[in-house]
Amino acid sequence: MGEHYALELEHIKKEYPGVVALKDVSLQLRKGEILALIGENGAGKSTLIKTCSGAVIPTSGTIKVNGKAFSRMSPQLASDNGIAIIYQEFNNVGELSAAENLFLGRPIKKGIVIDRGAMEREAEKVFAELQIKINPKELVKNLSVGYQQMVEIAKAIQQNANILIMDEPSAPLTNKEVQSLFSVIQLLRQKGVSIIYISHRLEEIFQLSDRIEVLRDGEYIKTLITKDSTQDELIKLMVGREMTNKYPEREAHIDRNEVVLELKHVTGNGDRDINLKLYKGEVLGLGGLVGAGRTELAEILFGAAVKQSGQIIFKGQEINPRSPREAIDLGIALVPEDRKRHGALLRISIKHNINMPIYERISRFSVIDVKTENSITEKYRASMGIKTPTTDQLVKNLSGGNQQKVILAKWLAANAELIIFDEPTRGIDVGAKYEIYKLINDLVKEGKTILLISSEMEELIGMSDRILVLCENRISGEVQKEEFFADKIMAYASAVTSDGREEG
Structure with a gap:
């Protein structure tokens, strides 16, 4: 029966002291298919895939690779059987070239001397096969995040992986890089590679996968055919309940008589001439494209980057935090994009x-x-x-x-009074997102003030009282709640004027 499956996990159980991480979970990956694995944070997805690589030893259960049964894997055994995992944190070495990373731990040698030329030629072949343009001689630290990820994928293919497991691969990528990733994934499928794709972005699941397996609280829930399922159905299966609203209702708690934060012509950390006011009890959204200068502004406010000129007025007093410790003592907190x-x-x-x-x-x-x-x-x-x-x-x-x-x-x-959230729900499932949103609502109800940076348009619109948009390190527009339309925000983010021309 197992001959047409590339990978089968049968009745996998994993126990830790005080916690059962996986309870009798099974999975079947067909040859040449893309199987999406979804579930809330803590559902057991990462633990399950780590049993395939040998990073986690199951308490009980069987792992079958192309019909061959194992009670446990080791990293070497997984590699020998064609299994490779692309984790969220890459395993590249920045100081080595792209080619050297492909052959890390198993270099091509001419006698006892490493043959860099041969490694570069082989790397060039793999990159060409994947239709990606990377100079094999380039140091990995100089590559974009998207290309660093491509080096990881190329490494797996060069090692003859025919089962590729990808854990939130699109999370750190720009939209353009995501599309390049999807092209490579489709190419790999055409070459017969079987792929398990983990993502919290349901739109990606529908775009890429053939089937979807849902886990909840460490248990197998259901496997669906992607084209026959809906987002609402997946959300209900993941969270165990229907979610009629993605964003909890919030009463207005804004005190327009109390300006908590005011910036006057602030320049620094790449940003230029930033002016804004943030009121007590307000959730001020900060929109813009990746690299627009939003995180850079947060770093200035949190004392992690230097302000060159302008004024920061916090609770009526001019401040100039020179370190995060100073900002924390003043009552300013940052929940950063990269929480790890x-x-x-x-x-x-x-x-x-x-x-x-x-x-x-x-x-x-x-x-x-x-x-x-x-x-x-x-x-x-x-x-x-x-x-x-x-x-x-x-x-x-x-x-x-x-x-x-x-x-x-x-x-x-x-006891922070101003809390800056930088991409607060990145890499978090739909149920946990709702809980974070409720916490934000509770905070403003208690009189806290929120600066919300988000690249998710729906989140920005769903959670903000007002939105400021940055483009090329300047504020390009302000949008009131009654004007919250995605096209208007995107126009400001792209610095497009009302007649459709790009500014500047």
């Missing part, structure tokens, strides 16, 4: 992450008040709905949505 690198300390506990900004405050003579530490942790675990068996759990073991909640809890514990 800049937001949470992954290798320490939830408890220590939440209390990190306030340890000085809750300590006496350098001794932490453990009772206060525990009560603060428990308060935010409960109010934020952080799913964990214990707050001593390391943050790296949490789902993306729960990691985001820990970061937010940290800033609430620090």
Whole structure:
């Protein structure tokens, strides 16, 4: 029966102390198909695919590759059987060339000397086969994120992978890079490669996949034929309930008499002449294309980048934060785009992450008040709905949505009044997104003020009270709620005037 399947996972179970990550999950990947694997954060997707690579050893179950059965895999065994995984965090070495990365750990040699010329010629062949233009001699650190990912894919194909598993491959890419990725994926399918594609972006699932497998809370739910399913059906299967609204209702809590943040002609970190006002209880959306200067502005406000000129007025006082520590002490917090690198300390506990900004405050003579530490942790675990068996759990073991909640809890514990969200729901599933949106609504209800940076047009429109749009590091337009139309926002983002001409 298994001969027409490239990969079969049968009754996979994985237990950790206090947690069952996978409960009797099965999966069948046909030869030459694209199977989408979807589910909320914490559904078990990453754990399941790691059993295929040997990164996770299943407690029980069977892994079959082209009909050959294994109780467990190792990285070498997976590679020998043609399995490759493209993780969200790439395994490239930036200081080596694209060709050297393709042959990492198994260089072509002429005698005892590494034959770089031969590696570059072979790399050129693989890049040509995938129809991607990369100079094999170029250092990987100089390549765009999209091309770095292509090097990872080329490495897998060069190693004769016929089963390719891709974990959120489009998350760090620009729209143009995503389309290039899709072209390569379709090319690989035509060559007979079987692909498991994990993504939270349902529109991608419908564009690419043949079938869809849904997981929820570590359990197999259903497999669907993509062309016969709908987004609403998938959302219901993923979250276990119908979601009639993607964005929770919010009453207006804006106090127009209190300007929390005002920028006057602020220039720095690439941005130029930024002017804005942000009112108490407001969610101000910051729109624009990738590279427009939104994150750069957030970095200035958070003291992570230098302001060259202009004024930042916070709660009526001119400020000039020269470090994140200064910004935090003033009451400004940043929930960054890359939560794994800049937001949470992954290798320490939830408890220590939440209390990190306030340890000085809750300590006496350098001794932490453990009772206060525990009560603060428990308060935010409960109010934020952080799913964990214990707050001593390391943050790296949490789902993306729960990691985001820990970061937010940290800033609430620090009593931040202005919270900057930079792409708050990137890589987070639809159910966890809704929870983050509810938390944002709760924050403004409590009198907090939000600066929301998002590249998702629907999110920007659904959550903002007002939207400012940046283009080429300047503010190109302001849109009031009654004027929230995608085409108008995109026109400002592209610096297109009302008669259709590009400005500048």
